[in-house]
Amino acid sequence: MQKTVLVAGSHGTIGRAIIDTLRCQGYHVISISRHGDPSDEHLCVDMTDQGNVKRITGFLTPHISTLYGVIQCAGVLHNQTYQPEKNLMQLDEAWLHESMRINVLPSVVLAQALSPLLNRKSSVRWISLSAKVGSIEDNGLGGWYSYRMSKAALNMFIKNLAIEWGRKSPESSVIAMHPGTTPSDLSEPFTKNWPKEKLYYPEMTASRIVSLFTSMTASDSGQLYHHDHSVIPW
Template structure:
């Protein structure tokens, strides 16, 4: 893929929010998507818009070199890093310390943190004064240490707090070499996806958002990113949340 205009990169494009972002961004210009799954056949970009799909597991360190090669010489202007996990068939969020197991914590760290780290490592050589990048990593308000008044959800909270610290570090490093780059984490709100399904019955109707609405909100946050948001944890409306 060698589009004239810089592309938007969406990692974790197979998830509910990632798919909605992909549909939204394909209407706007060239897109590169990354997921462990093949390119979805049901999506086609509008005439004249270019779409490249990279099949890769970003939680695997080996993905760095592979993705870096496929992104070579393709300018990237915007990144939505959507990879993450909350539960699977065998694991639900922990309610107590006794339910915290090291293997699931490590799985959470690989998916919620290392997938973002590896993507940035694959892209890092392209980020420069002449090629700034606006980056949004999907985080979660439950990863805010200051906001945590309920406890529980050990693995998810710990991994999202680690992601938030990594975002802060990345924002400092990339600002030094690319002053116009903006790096932030964003809480998308509880969205109607597989990730939230086990917990939706506890929510008021106005607290659950469609994937399409979340994609529109995240696109707006990306469009309006400012230096004041650099290195911050943002709410879905762009306001700043406590770390």
């Protein structure tokens, strides 16, 4: 039977590349985004709104028997008004809230939608795209307060979810992953002076994510992975 993978945040650069890679490898892809035409295979919804949990559960229910896993890609680093902070005094309450909303809530809302469909026999794999700069232990440079703080919060959510689903559904696995610096709307202002050898095309990034996704097991659960598949300390 064809395996189904849910790609959430499917309109983003990395999300789109993941979908192409999964389809090339023969997976059946369903998706969630704020954009696109609704269908049985695509839900158009804002995953930062907890009021949408039931709609997402309803969308997932017909696919649950073939659901192989979830790759959650939504996240934000800057917008037209706010850039990553260079120092403490640039930290703005509104942007901190917005960063928390977009970097944390999509994983929470999606997990709340999927959780009622899981049982002890379920074997579902889950990746939330996080960032190396969300690692507290790895932080040697400082700055980027709101992005770092919100990805650190996402990382803690993933650790908690791995523990809870490890009890509820021991065959399942839940991880966070740093995808590597990839040209996209999110990274565009920061890649101009970035070393070319450390800038990865979306296709390369997607193939690394999908290869970790297809090889991960329950014993890998509850960790933050680098795109080279090594473990980054939380």
